[in-house]
Amino acid sequence: MRFFVSAVIALCPAFASAQLIDQVANPQLMNPNILPSGSTLRACHYRNSPTADLDSAVASEIAARLLMPIEVNEMPSGYGMGGEFAASDMLVALSATCDVIMGMGLGVIPYPPEFTVTRPYATHSFTYLSKDPGFTRLTDIPADRRIGLELASYGAYIFRQFNSLRPTDQQWGYQPYVDHTLLLTRVQDGSIATASIYGPAWRKVEQEEPALLEGLHELERMPALNAQIDMGAIVLSNNTFLRGELDAAMTEMIGDGTIAELLDRLDYTRFGSTVTAR
Template sequence: MKSCSAASTSFFGGWLRAALALSLSVTAGMPAMGQVSNNVDRSLLDAWRLTTGNTIRFCQYDTSPTLEFDRALAEAAAQQLLVNAEFTVLGSAYGIGGEYAAEDLFVSLTNDCDVIFGMGLAANMYPVEFISTRPYAGFSYVLAVADADIEGLGDIEGGEKVGALVGSFGFGALGRYIATLPADQRLLALPYGDTELMVTRLLDGTIAGMVVYGPSLVEFRNEHPNEGEIFIRPLADQIGADVDIGGLLLTRNGYLRTLLDEAIALMIEDGTIAALLAETGLDTIPAQPGGFQ
């Protein structure tokens, strides 16, 4: 299955908008390998801030569908390293292009955080001022349907409509899949601005299915337990859209990145991450401790 790396930098704008994210994110994004620190107003930076050796400051985005899982994992990582954990929740009111997101990341990682958890990871995804931990989990986009007889996109007849969030990694993957089908079997991809409206249209029969980031669907079902029954189907290999998530740091924090990578590796090996996925309900969708890389 394709991994998030196939999305490159285009994933980031959608990730912030959907999650993530991102959905996690999760099409235009901030420039990869670009210099962003020169664009930051230096008066916004708390250059005087002292770091402490016994506390890791974690940040998370408020719209991330994996927020609860990410926080539990951050707490477990801090315990592994015998330090305290502090948390700050950041807003993510960005447009589809993620304008100024990179600059805000730089300011947050200078003033408020040592590391931001719940970030989508891919090669060359972030400017040179940032480094990432190894992935601690991977999640897939899935097909959601209201008809139990539909087992996959191949069971949806040509001409039927399938929804996906506009600008998301899943929308792009759906479009590429449709382009490979014979003309008489092609589905119609409909872009939506939010998951709730897309679910409404799924349940009223306007669309035959929807391609959605797995954690976003779990979050929606937890918040709307009385909605009609929705069935989750894995996407076929030819459309598979997998997202690895991890932590983002400033490049100067390479030593902390090394420590976090060691803690993540231990938690993958001893089953901690798998247990946290189950505790937060994310084991009901395709999920991979340690990511898909």
């Protein structure tokens, strides 16, 4: 089972200095437009995103507040490590089939200038799961045990930083995985002592493959290992009016408790997701 954690992970920083239109394989797919007043809000999300239901729910609530009908569309995922064509595909989608792409990670890597980002509306975090009842926090694990990580994830990045600051004889070995089924299977069979996992992915595994979580418990969350991703949306950079409307609606939804209610109702809070306060 693979999950597309965050589109921001798939984007190379090099995209920011390139003309994305030159990377579009079929420019005839392009249909530049600015959302006219009173038309349908076309909201897209990635097909395999573990937050797809939340992102769709947020988009539907936004459309209701803007007094607009909504059309929710899926975008294909499964880009490789380099994220080749991910940004150009987003440009095509936002020019032809989407007005906004929901569920986008707002990280330190900037999006290309063709896009602009909204404010964040939810924050999702990484945590650690283990089967050994003697481990209550990561630092209980002896250095001769290995740690499992989600390949190229922000959680893996924070772990590597934390691990590098430990004395050499206390540093853990670690193994990256691209597949959650294999990652959690290795926790179950004892090959690795714990697995760093994205909260929404943990939730999705519980829904779809609960046997992988049998006997596992969450380790105590440590401030030094706090890995969180703010989630928002992107629109075309020239669509500033829509971005302003989205920001205003998200701010209102945070203030009146709507986002918190969605996180609770869709069972994200239990897995460490929170309302983005800023």
